[in-house]
Amino acid sequence: MSDAQTGTTIRSGIAYANHDGVELQGDLYLPKDAKGVPALVAVHGGGWVQGARDAFKYWGPYLAARGIAVFSISYRLAVKTKTFPEAVQDVLAGVQFLRGKAGGFGIDPARIGLLGASAGAHLAALAAVSGKKFLGGYPDDAFASTDASVKALVGVYGIYDVNAMWLNYQIQGGRENNIQKFMGGPPMANRQAYFDASPISYATFDKNTLAVLLVTGTEDDLVDRKVQTEPFTLALKQANFFVRPCIVHGAPHYWMNDPIEEPHSYCAFVAPRLLRFLAEKL
Numbered sequence: 001m002s003d004a005q006t007g008t009t010i011r012s013g014i015a016y017a018n019h020d021g022v023e024l025q026g027d028l029y030l031p032k033d034a035k036g037v038p039a040l041v042a043v044h045g046g047g048w049v050q051g052a053r054d055a056f057k058y059w060g061p062y063l064a065a066r067g068i069a070v071f072s073i074s075y076r077l078a079v080k081t082k083t084f085p086e087a088v089q090d091v092l093a094g095v096q097f098l099r100g101k102a103g104g105f106g107i108d109p110a111r112i113g114l115l116g117a118s119a120g121a122h123l124a125a126l127a128a129v130s131g132k133k134f135l136g137g138y139p140d141d142a143f144a145s146t147d148a149s150v151k152a153l154v155g156v157y158g159i160y161d162v163n164a165m166w167l168n169y170q171i172q173g174g175r176e177n178n179i180q181k182f183m184g185g186p187p188m189a190n191r192q193a194y195f196d197a198s199p200i201s202y203a204t205f206d207k208n209t210l211a212v213l214l215v216t217g218t219e220d221d222l223v224d225r226k227v228q229t230e231p232f233t234l235a236l237k238q239a240n241f242f243v244r245p246c247i248v249h250g251a252p253h254y255w256m257n258d259p260i261e262e263p264h265s266y267c268a269f270v271a272p273r274l275l276r277f278l279a280e281k282l
Contacts, residue, residue, distance in 0.1 A: 007032035008064035016073065016097035017090065017141050024090055026073040026097075027053055029060030034106030038113070038282045039069035040154070041094045045118030045256070048078045048087065048182040055117070055257045062260050062271070068278060069107050070115075071098050075123065082184030084197050089137045091127040092148045100143035113152035113282045117256040118223065119178075121158025125199035125232075128153040129207050133196070152282045154274065156215040156256050157223050160199045160232035163187050168224065203235035211281035212236055212243040215270055217251025242281065246273050 011028040018024065031037050040063065044055035056072040063070050075090035076083045095112060102109035116124030127134070128150050135148060159165045162179050166187055169177040180186055187194045195201050214233055216225040223229075229245075236243040251266045260267040 008061050009034075010060070014071075016071075017093040017138065019076070019086065019090060019093070019138055022076055024074055024076075024093065025053070026071050026094060027056075027060065028105065029056075029064040029070040029072070030105060031064045031067050031069060034069060036108045037067055037069050037106060038111035038278065039071060039098060039102075039105075039107045040113045040115040040278075040282075041091070041098055041124075041150075042070050042072040043075065043091055043114065043116035043120035043124045044072070045116070045120045045254075046077070047178040048083065048119045048122075049178050050077060050079075051119070055120075056115075058257070058259050058267070059115075066275060068282070069105065078178070078181040082182060084183050084193070085134050085137070087182070088123050088126045088130070088134050091123050092134060093138065093141055093143070095127065095148045095150060096141065096143040096146040099148075100146045111151060111282055113150050113154065113278070115154040115156075116158065117156040118158065118253065119182075121155035122160065122162070122199065125153055125155050125158055125160055126197065126202075128210055129199050129202035131202065131207065133202075150210065152211045152213070152278065154213045154215070154277070155229075156270075157217060157220055157225075157253055158199075158214070158228065158232075159223055160228050162197045163191075163194045164227050165223070166194070168227065200232050200235050203232065203239045203241065205239050208236075208239050208241045210241060211277075212241055213246060213274065213277045213281075214243065215246040215248065215274075217248045217253070217255075217266065219250055220253045222253040244277055246270060
């Protein structure tokens with residue numbers, strides 16, 4: 001399917017892997033006449049228990065019209081059972097698939113990044129910084145041996161310390177603790193697992209070829225930037241990563257799915273800064 005206004009191509013429902021009997025699919029937004037273009041694997045939010053890949057139905061065409069392909073993927077949700085580390089393995093498989101198929105899509109396999117919002121930013125960040133820790137779980141994947149590293153990471157109001165987020169859910173009360181669902185238990189059951197599931201744990205010198213843009217709002221009442229984004233930014237800086245903050249004044253949680261062209265919207269503020277970062281680092 002083509003977008004008549006932008007000339008971009010949209011290929012929906014591409015099966016990129018089958019993990020434990022679950023077919024994983026993605027939607028690919030391609031620039032017109034794509035040839036050697038950079039690409040982002042996009043990971044939706046939803047607290048690890050809900051959400052859908054059409055969360056990027058505005059960003060996909062927007063970025064594709066500006067020369068950047070977007071592969072928005074589905075991953076397994078923690079509805080009936082835990083999905084750590086399975087969800088991050090799904091994301092890594094999405095990167096491997098896109099790189100393995102890059103030639104056929106007109107994508108440059110050396111210029112692939114990850115974009116995620118909220119729980120999707122957690123999974124994108126974990127996939128981007130954890131090296132080979134979560135690889136190898138699905139050796140039958142068509143591209144299981146393909147490099148899963150990325151050049152750039154864009155995290156939007158993300159969770160980078162799952163132990164801190166577990167505590168935040170407990171303090172807020174009145175809502176289910178989605179971290180506990182995702183992890184399969186509280187930190188007291190397995191603190192090592194919570195360490196392994198936190199992107200901040202991998203902010204080390206050996207990973208610092210990755211370029212990072214971290215977007216967060218000043219009025220986020222669900223994911224506190226002072227507990228999540230700011231400590232992650234500091235840890236990355238200490239390890240000599242290139243990390244650029246994008247502070248969106250007045251922004252709460254849950255707005256990355258909004259139309260980009262709405263005047264004075266949070267997405268409209270982020271868009272030129274995101275494009276500048278990608279032009280420099282992807």
